Amino acid sequence: MFEGWRQRVASGAILLALPAAWPVIPATSSHASGDRALGQYLSSECVTCHQLSGRFDGIPPIVGWPEETFVQIMNEYKSKTRNHPVMQTIAGRLSPEEIAALAAYFGSVAPAPVQREGGKS
Numbered sequence: 001m002f003e004g005w006r007q008r009v010a011s012g013a014i015l016l017a018l019p020a021a022w023p024v025i026p027a028t029s030s031h032a033s034g035d036r037a038l039g040q041y042l043s044s045e046c047v048t049c050h051q052l053s054g055r056f057d058g059i060p061p062i063v064g065w066p067e068e069t070f071v072q073i074m075n076e077y078k079s080k081t082r083n084h085p086v087m088q089t090i091a092g093r094l095s096p097e098e099i100a101a102l103a104a105y106f107g108s109v110a111p112a113p114v115q116r117e118g119g120k121s
Helices: 002-021 036-042 067-078 085-092 096-108
Strands: none
Touching: 036 096, 067 085, 067 096
8 A cells, every 4th residue: 555655655756856966957048149030130120210210319229239238228217217208109019028139130240430520530
């Protein structure tokens, strides 16, 4: 009678111990590198205001930013801890994966060279 019970308890103990022995794989974080191609696809709404050239005409440039900075700022808009109604609305519609993708894309875009007088950079 107790023989079968001991086997079941021993088997259960082994199964419970197994997950602790497995390597821990971190969950996808909002700081993970995103899909650059998806970011480029999603960027069309962003570049209606933010110039892809990186030029500042009253709206801050977002090209060339470190991915972590971009993700942090977008999450601040999303959580409404950073105040700007338009950006809060836009960020509020984005998933963490989409924010990471946009961060990867805009982080990979280099600002255009500054044009000096006479058309030379």
